[in-house]
Amino acid sequence: MGLELLKENDHYAGAFAEFLDTRAANEPAWLRLRREQSFAHFENIGLPTVKDEDWKYTNVAPIAKERFVPTTGETIRPVELPYAETRESTLGFVNGYFSEGHSSLQALSSVQIVPFASALTSPELEPIIRQHYERKKDQDGFTALNTAFSEGVLIVIPAGTKIEAPIHLAFLTTGEGTASFGRVLIVAEPNSTATVVESYSGDGKYLTNGVIDLLVNDGAHLQHYKIQRESADAFHIADTSADLGASANYDTTTINFGAAISRHGIDVRMDHEGAQCSVDGLYMVDGNQHADTHSLIDHRQPRCASHQLYKGILDGKSRAVFNGKVFVRHGAQQTDAKQTNKNLLLSPEARVDTKPQLEIFADDVKCAHGAAVGQLDHDELFYLESRGINSSLARNMLTYGFAEEVIEKIKIESIKRELDEAVLHRLHSELELQ
Helix, strand or coil, X not given: CCXXXXXXXXXXXHHHHHHHHCCCCCCCHHHHHHHHHHHHHHHHHCCCCCCCHHHCCCCCHHHHCCCCEECCCCCCCCCCCCCHHHCCCEEEEECCEEEEEEEECHHHCCCEEEEHHHHCCCCCCHHHHHHHHXXXXXXXXXXXXXXXXXXXXXXXXXXXXXCCCCEEEEEEECCCCEEECCEEEEEECCCCEEEEEEEEEECCCCEEEEEEEEEECCCCEEEEEEEECCXXXXXXXXXXXXXXXXXXXXXXXXXXXXXXXXXXXXXXXXXXXXXXEEEEEEEEECCCCEEEEEEEEEECCCCCEEEEEEEEEECCCCEEEEEEEEEECCCCCCEEEEEEEEEEECCCCCEEEEEEEEEECCCCEEEEEEEEEECCCHHHHHHHHHCCCCHHHHHHHHHHHHHHHHHCCCCCHHHXXXXXXXXXXXXXXXXXXX
């Protein structure tokens, strides 16, 4: 291990020792060992670099050079719950830790919400947590750090129930130089229905390193929205994985506006017949922002369907990366998979690296993929201008329309309205929302 890597790991080593002695002191031996193994893995490999194939377009050196400190407590500050639909169904997380003082759970009485520390003392829940850690491998230095430091919350949606109120996971990071390690395991039991909203915000320069895992069992239907609006100086690294049961339906939409550098890894595994997923997203970046999306949709069994639409809007000197892979394994016949990535460059200095991929090892499939990168259509601009609309407003209208195709997928009205306003604010537009 090089001297530079030793220096990079040094402050994390001290924080990890403190974490084991305080917050993780009463955990079972198997989990303590798992944490120690993950931290040793991090010490061995460090944070990813551009020499790693999956990170070749995303340089996290600005994160590595900072001395972000994992907190051992939470900073209390009043928080306004932003969405009317989730005012009684919000789990608040401060600096990565679940906070009852920032939560409002009146509408979730039928949902099991248990911090890992409590679940580990339950004969029924402990095996779920243990299986989660045994199945979940540390993909890189970031996920290894999360396993080492995170405490986690288990959410179980009971079989055959429909949860009317959206379950809002509201992550707030406070304090300059904070490293936040949020972790949530969501189990949607058979034939259950629920909506999950995952949001991120904060102040100053900090690191968010989050892991969300979802088990969507047979016949369950889970709608999942992720809204990333971190501070402009923050760094956001997130890993989302979903395992789908037979005839399960997982529908996710990610909106990415914030952070100086953001990276979102999405892994959907369909290991049972009849599973379906929609994996959509919008990244809108400007200035020197960098947004990276890596997705893997793994078709392992026959008669599964996946559809993916990701759109990007880039301005200034921003950069985006989209690497989407659809993997159709041997025997996964009658797969229906479609993947599309479209990017709109508003500046000659903006850049996107896009790589949609199909790997197919079955012969009875319907699969397609494509990518497009371009500027606003001159014919469309001319049409609007010929109707008396000035050039600036015409550009904004077309850009807004490009983004709206993804935002329209969000069915929670207050979130959709907030995102509409955010897009218009970025465009400095005075379009009236209908």
